[in-house]
Amino acid sequence: MTNSGDIFISPLASAAKFAKRWLDELPERGINPTQDIAQVRAAFGDVLPDTGVDATEVIERLGTLGEPGLMAMGSGRFFGWVIGGTMPAPLAADWVLSAWDQNAGAPMLTPTVVALEDIAGEWLLDLLALPKTAAVGFPTGAQMANFGGLMAGRGEVLAKVGWDVNVAGLNGAPKIRVLVNDERHVTIDTALRYLGLGEPEVVAADRQGRIQIDALKRALEAGSGPTILALQAGNIHSGAFEPFQEAIDLAHQHGAWVHVDGAFGLWALASPKLRPLLSGIELADSWATDAHKTLNVPYDCGVSIVKEPSALRRVFGVEASYLPSEHDAQLWPSEKVAELSRRGRGVTVWAALLSLGREGVVALVEEMVETAQLLAAELRKIPGCRVLNDVVFTQVSFAFENEARTEEIGAKLIADHSIWISGSYWQGEKILRISVSNWATSAEDRAVTIAAVHRAAS
Template sequence: MTWGELFRRTAEHAIAYRAWVGQAPVGRPADAAALRAAFGGTLNKRGTDPVKVLDELVHAAQGGIVATTGPRFFGFVVGGSLRSATAAEILAVAWDQNAFNGLLAPAAVAAEQAAGTWLKELLGIPDTASVGFVTGGQAANTVGLAAARHQVLAQLGWDVETDGLGGAPRVPVLASAERHATIDRALRLLGFGTAGLTQVAADSNGAIDIDALTRALPDGPAIVCLQAGNVNTGACDNLRAACDLVHERGGWVHVDGAFGLWAAASPQLRELVDGIELADSWACDGHKWLNVPYDSGFAFCSRPQVHAAAVSYTAAYLVGTGEMAAAADYTLESSRRARGFATWAALRELGSDGVAELIERCCRLARRFADKLRDAGLEVANDVVLNQVLVSFGDDERTERVIDAIQRDGTCWMGATTWHGRRLMRISVSSAATTDSDVDKSVAAILRCNSGAR
């Protein structure tokens, strides 16, 4: 066996999958027991030829691959993966670079620096901000809130990195009642806990209520978590008004923009995130609307020194650390795969116009979903401002039956959510591969499943 033989065989499997995924059943229920049996068994004593291992892996995985990379997966806010980004990811795995710093992986760090600059331009983030290439929105929110914790406590005369939170001044934390659950998890991980979180009311479409925020804000510095892209409705908070309010009191604004921050890349949609540049930290995903492979997220901070102080470390054996904050100094990981190559490739493939077109097309297709389902007599429960559509089929029980039927049908895949006390089908349009035809096929399948629901 040679590397060439193994990689050619790998490419054949990958090409076959990508050729198949557009026509494949999207996500029929898997047989978990069969999958465990296929992957299980006794570990052999002697090694196995890598090509045979590869073929065994492909065979074992059959029946358990969900076509999230295809054009009709609408269950979560996830994209597929662009051709250049997929190819770059294959190379990144082959190169196997540890993107800890510029001495260990100079090309990987240079790719992150270039891609980070482009991302800030696209997303309207100040060019002086730092950026860490993290695993996704959870890590990006955690990093952003760690920076917030550092800065607000420093203003109150407390060194949290040295002294911890025991005996520290209390830091008020406020967030929308419709925040993403990763905010709560980040607060737990950072020692704030969730009991002290002040929930601020949201409006009828899920954006934070500015009057309620005004009433809830304390006189001193606080950490306020805003949202660009409500996970159910796509609604964006009034970032300009909220940032002004918080900064008047010396506080820190973190924006969870996992997918909604990409609205800034579109001239048509940019007004939804007006004032984005005023925030102090931002979280965004690449494996959502940029359509790069998992796992890819970005943590931005307006104060690079604060960013690094909150999450970096040094050690005597680590050559090249402590001189200039970069790469892993802005993330929670030490050893990191070089995920910046895929982001760089995706941005090069699309260009700024291509990114805008991708975002705008997904939003147009979401409106197409809403219009066709509404015309068929179904209720669309939200204002469709980005790529999210919530659908009711009359009552919670019937809605659940239709969702179960569509997941079993295989034409497309949508999930369920609870919003304003109701069970709803949630449609998220995020894939670069999705077309008008895919929407129309999916609508036909939904209506067929609705007709069959009893």
Template sequence: MSDFEYQAALDRAHAHSLEWIGSLGTRAITARVGMAEIETHLGTLPDGPTEAAVVIDELARAIEPGLAAHGSGRFFGFVIGGAHPVAIAADWLVSSWDQNAGMLSPTPGVSATERVAGRWLLDLLGLPGDASVAFVTGATTANLTGIMVGRSALLRRAGWDEDRGLADGPRIRVLAGAEVHTSALQAVRYAGLPRPELVAVDDQGRMLPAALEAALEAAPGQPTIVLLQAGNIHSGDSDPFDALIPAAHRHGAWVHVDGAFGLWGAASPALRHLTRGVELADSWATDAHKTLNVPHDSGVVIVRDRAAHRAAMSMHAPYLAHFDDGGGNPYEYVPEMSRRARGVPVWATLLALGRSGVADLVDRLSLRARQLAEGIAAIPGARILNEVVFTQVAIAFEHDERTRAVTDAILADGEVWMSGSEWHGRAVLRLSVSNWQTSERDVHRGIEAVRRANAVVD
């Protein structure tokens, strides 16, 4: 491919990107067409080559009608952030540079950037400064890595060689709150461990210290991983780490915190109380996409014991031996050898925002959630079920059928995206404020969308 072809393809991608981003404030949130129509437009494999610029134009033309406006300030579904401009631009550079960030020696530029990003994250989140930081695909893989490190450390303490496998080794017990997120459950399964025993929680999904103590005392001396949570998917609240973690450590347990979005509360002086004591854990997982607003593929795993982290995840081969500066290569801390430089957009976003900017971002997301909750609470029949302390709001109407009907009407309307769920045995309309662009106008449009939907189902 000639330089001209690179230029033409990138120019077209740039133009389509700006057109898409420029439409986010006004376009419908939901996709206009379904998969079948898009597959038809994408056609069949041609016999010969196609010019790069033509390919990009065709890609944008065929796919754009099937895109949901995840980057809009009116997207309140799941916990999906909207990418910050500097993060998108840095991500473009990462793709252009095309570095394999798994090894230090061949890629000192991106490796150094990721190390600095890791140190900045530890500082912002108030975690131990000598902890190891590794960049993975998302929160699920971050949870998996932290749990695997815990598994490895517990087996070593018990005198078991992991090379012998898990089948005949000491049984590792896993304890988790009754409202543990499904990604943590999946990570436990991937790690070959038994399904967690569920520990009682309060009405906001926070694990009860007395219940954890009782569960730990029920099997004294058994190797145990305790899964805690920063950011309940429905309430947004976090476990009382300052009470739970010391209790778990008294019983010799490894404590892993799933902080996919809620761990970022530690970056805000106004919200730091939500994560009080989280720094006492052994490992942490988060997702820079969800709250920091870096593009997808931005999971982060942090482990207090760097040596335990490397011992659990490293792999070795003669041809890799000379690519180590003494602290281990990035691939020795994650489940993969080859990967893009995920930490570069994280560094760029942190530099752009600074310490105060990150705090302002987190505070603003929380403020918008409270504003949405207050406005929706004034709609006849709507009830806010959670204490809105962070970025999540759970809403119910008079009965489950109406709640589901309102949810369906909101999605059909297309003005905003709010998704359904179930919490405390009832249907809920759940929304998450995760986008840096969400404004007071977006809040107003969201409230009015719920009001319209409620009127439609009358």
């Protein structure tokens, strides 16, 4: 096989055909997959052939047989979990990135990708009003961005008490206390597991899911030694933001490292109107967010931000005989996240931000919030429907007269196929939850959504 461009063109043309069909149909198609995993497996066949199939035929099979098992997550009527769609520029940039096939782990490998990721990082810090000297890395998602921030924190709080975890490990190390909001996202707990830090100490949250300052104060005063506090910007049920200023001031008085999980909510900082809700967040030590959620770049792309770059180099820096022994003053991409060889995901962030411009980012975020607030207002008019949260950001949690009725309406909504709203459990109650995370959600999508809830509730 030769590696000439021609042999790529036919499969790429086939890929473009299927992508076009999917994207054309997305605004109208039903949301739910129409085949389950067993049906999809049966359609594709699971016997590896002895001889290979032509590349174009591979893509033809993928496009035709794969579609029935897809969830229309990019639809403006999909409100499940916190997922987000994709915009044209980052999607197309992702294709170019795949064709370039760059390993973005080290600067001498790929100046273009590293330069674009650096620019994207600087633009992000500027848009989110976070410290300009912070390091910005692009891991797979907020899970790994939470891991990165907490990993840097673990290294720093132990270094402060004279313990080098890189050398001595955790056996016999001073105990690290990790304090978390009772309503933290589960990825904080998994990150702590990866880090060998075990279960955190839970601090009570209020009715909107914000950490309670009195409880935090008591918890901080009840112990001593190396401490990490994990806060969140954007509760998955309420969208609420922590009282950052007070919480971070308190934690810093106790020498703690403060990490903020802002998987979708950190983007509120891009809006001058919303920014006051997160006042003081810039004082934290590390922040995690996703570009594949609120910024609507294709999966996957998280963003890991650490105020003090040296804290990252301390934990992620590597030395190997085949790498230059003197690293630059500037961190390598591989020193910002828990990956060495990696995809240059930040290029999709660069493309998204360039295509939106500063005003476009503000509009993207503010329109999502407006959509959530308009949906909440319409839901409140439906007999028996209770909106449970103050809709300060993109999340709307609601329930009906009793759990049986909420469950019944939830099941009807899933069976409706015109929208996707899924259930959850929040503050002792089964609920339904809307997450507005897609740039494409229109007034018409809103109307279809409210009509579907009316139908299910009638």
